[in-house]
Amino acid sequence: MSVRELVGWGRFPRVMAEERVSEDLAAATHEVNLTRGLGRSYGDSSLPGRAGDVVARTTAADRILFFDEKNGILRAEAGFSLQELVRVFLPRGWFTPVSPGTQFVTLGGMVASDIHGKNHHVAGCFGEHVRALKMRVPDGRILEVTEESEPDLFRATIGGMGLTGHILEVEFQLEAVPSPWIWGESERVANLEELLDKQSAASEEWPFTVSWVDTVARGRGLGRGIVMKGRWATSDEAPQGPPKIGRSFSVPFDFPSWALAPWSMRIFNHLYFWKHLPRRKRGIVHPQKFFYPLDIVQHWNRVYGSRGFVQYQCVLPQGTPRSVHHRFFEALSQGEVGSFLSVVKDCGEEGKGLLSFPKAGVSVALDIPMRGRATQELVDTLNEIVVDAGGRIYLAKDSLTRENHFRAMETRLPMFAEVRNAWDPELRLMSAQSARLFGDRETEAGS
């Protein structure tokens, strides 16, 4: 138990609060106001909402409770990390059904954000594969929650950003893989038009697809990038033996802010684009390199200096005219601040979580250095495009969206609020994000 500075992965904002950690998660979550995992959400979703609020951290509660080797059913404590899952189970032919772009996340965080991955168009979100949750609900009771036993609570908790209760245990279905290696192909594309076409064509045939976009290029090269696709290699294609888990190195200190000037952003994006010299590459890829390219550098968020950065991810729904995509990327390349790393992915259908992020369309994720007003203005501009298009943002990445924009894009909010109110009428559970976006402050003042 200790008061410390808590931050998300973007290191903006920062909050001083008491954080409890214990192997006994049921004890640690007793009367706390929010539970967090490895803090890999970028913004303020894992930070407490009010002065004096206490949070629990799950990372010491990381035991596997049950594993059915035949059917691939795994039950573990909420602090069990994806890194452990990969290390223990990939060599045995099992993998997470859905994976985010980093393995430093917990099961609790994967459920609460209802994470999506490169296979969203075929596998949906993580929540589709969850069979049961053990939760401490806001009134203090500990319940086994399934879609059958408590359908509303179950669906609100999946993607509910920790606001409906503390997840203690997660039971879910693993995916059987033919080998622990990936067969991948990637292709350099010249502009946005080609990128979107090639990406959706790729998703017709490949289970894993994602594209990197050069958001610095303008004019005819606007939206140029690299389309990446992959599938599990068959046992014939795969190299002998399991992939070695590579060593990672760490960014030892905060980079100075000039390191993130527009020129360095330009150079980085240029190099990344032209590193892919042959137009097309294919072959066996190490699974960690394929799924978690950024994990090789620990603390890479320090590259953004002490002011931190924001991630911004939105989905532009299916049927959005291409002109809107262009407008979006133009706004980005013309703003005062740009995005270093930008990722585009086509999403499949909306999942069962009441507030799950993905819906059919094109998702865009951006890393934007925190530069105060300029960054806020860029997020506002992008959000206006998203609201007009009928899209939405991803809460796990957000720290700057305004409440009016959020309400305009999140038409499911009243439905979620109703379930939350039924289980937590006094709003014992709250995050800095829900205080900022869900109108919790008014309710708090009014109650």
Place this chain on the structure above:
Amino acid sequence: MKCVVLGATKGIGRGVARLMAERGDSLFLLGRNPSDLAATAKDLEARSGSGGTVGTAACDLLDSSTFETALDQAEKHLGHVDAILVTAGLFATQDDLEQDASLRDRLMHANFCGTIGFCEAAKDRLLAKGGGRLCVLSSVAGERGRKPIVIYGATKAGLTAYLNGLDARHHENGLRVIVVKPGFVRTTMTEGLKEPPFSADVEPVAKSILKAIDKEQAEVYVPGIWRFVMTAVRALPRGFMRKAKF
């Protein structure tokens, strides 16, 4: 290897037990909370994937009557025991120990009387079968009396002295005593304390401990840098220690 672990429910012990399970060692767990032990055993079974079961038995450092029955059960389950690992222990800040006499009694009892009592029973079992490894976690805190760890450090100093004596007395009979001296390791034991330099995570520490057991190293500092740090700290003049904060 067939190993008995006292303290696998948390921290460093949990880390070492996982490494052992993952490479196929047979394990038997001792501890004070049966349901917690059972959950820990399940975790290790799932990680090992060998289909073998991890047995458990109740054993409390504060209750010496539990030692013999616990070790009986372990021997029954494992057959031959190659190694016994003791990571169980208590920590409390000097302020808390000064204010709370019952906490002080418990800590001194668990870390010194209890641990030594358990080691005596463990050593007898190993020697009866011609020897074996006894690995026990002491601490760098036992190397020099210092302001923040007056009482805790004293229990570890006493424990280290005992283990060194045990090594001297029974090495020729086949007993291999492995004294582990961790520096600051991030576990829930140290949660909330200010981290000194060279703080380490459980995983690398657990790896070093397992290596020390495999190689029968009589004494190991984890991380290794602490050997040099403590050599320096031991050489500091008394006047300096009166002023220093650490």
